[in-house]
Amino acid sequence: MTFDFDAEIKQHLDVVRTLERTPGVFTASADDTFYNKAWLRDIYFITLGFFETGDIETVRKAAKALLSVFVKHKDKINWAIENKPHEAWQYIHARFHPETFEEYWEEWGNSQNDAVGEVLNLLVTLELMGASVIETDDEREMVQKIIDYLVNLEYWQDDDNGIWEENMEVHASSVGSVLAALQKARQLDWLQVPEEVITQGEQALRALLPRESATKFADLALLTLIYPFAVTTEAETLEILKNVEYHLVREKGVIRYKLDRYYNNNPDGYSEEAEWCFGLSWLAIIYAERGEKEKAYYWLRRAKAAVTPDGKVPELYFSNTDRPNENTPLGWSESMYVVALQKVKELDK
Secondary structure: OOOOHHHHHHHHHHHHHOOEEEOOEEOOOOOOOOOOOEEHHHHHHHHHHHHHOOOHHHHHHHHHHHHHHHHHOHHHHHHHHHOOOOOHHHOOOOEEOOOOOOEOOOOOOOOOHHHHHHHHHHHHHHHHHOOOOOOOHHHHHHHHHHHHHHHHOOHHHOOEOOOOOOOOEOOHHHHHHHHHHHHHHOOOOOOOOOHHHHHHHHHHHHHHOOOOOOOOOOOHHHHHHOOOOOOOOHHHHHHHHHHHHHHOEOOOOEOOOOOOOOOOOOOOOOOOOOEEOHHHHHHHHHHHHOOOHHHHHHHHHHHHHOOOOOOOOOOEEOOOOOOEOOOOOOHHHHHHHHHHHHHHHHHOO
16 A cells, blocks of 8 residues: 555645634534534644644634634633633533534533643644734733633543543543643743642643543543643553553554444444544554654554545444444544654655
């Protein structure tokens, strides 16, 4: 299997661009799916494909839109800073309307600290690069408020719904997302990041790893701690990779965790977990960053084999089938495949 890296990168970024609704705002999937909404997390991961391929202007537009969402909901965030949220709806919502920026109010696992950390990470990364989108006093104030919000939650010990928007518990991927963002934020002298909240996050993460949570031993979400957050030690990295590859890798993707019931192919929901395509790209990215060329190519070939005949990367395949679910293409999956292509391409330079 060979790769025309530049052509494939362009092809899949073009697919992602079909999901853009308002400048900078991407829906998670196509308009005719339930995923025709904008997610903080999905937009963050979508920006990585553009970031890694040098399209900083598209990244800036997305960051500006996300910052505008937070400014729009300033009163809610102020309340959460003064009064620690205790119901999921009181947290910053994970989803918003892609054109009006209003929150969706149906019952949802809206306590997702990782997503808030990702927005902060994106804003601060651009600031440190000299490509800032933080222009007004309200925007500068909001970046500090995001930090204050996460500190007030005591993110290092706050039960949240996590990356998969499910059961409430402390998730390593959420702690790591926020920790990575705060570590970057403290490099800016106009932001106040208490040193102890960095220490608390590091201690909590060390105590949790290599587990994702009390109920999840091996979890695809743990790969976020290696890329893009880079908050694991070498020993933790190797342990996470070993566990994910041994326990979770399947033919068309990586299952999120054992006994995952979402799109489970078994009527009893007990086995045959869905195979998530971006997991294969994620492994290719990590091994490429580690300079392990043979493994990086191996996982990239596996990822390419999960692309549909019409050139799209699905959210997932039903277990042991060639049948993707309806969320095809998934913007996040497309973006991670682009990152994998770019990282492996760079190995040959």
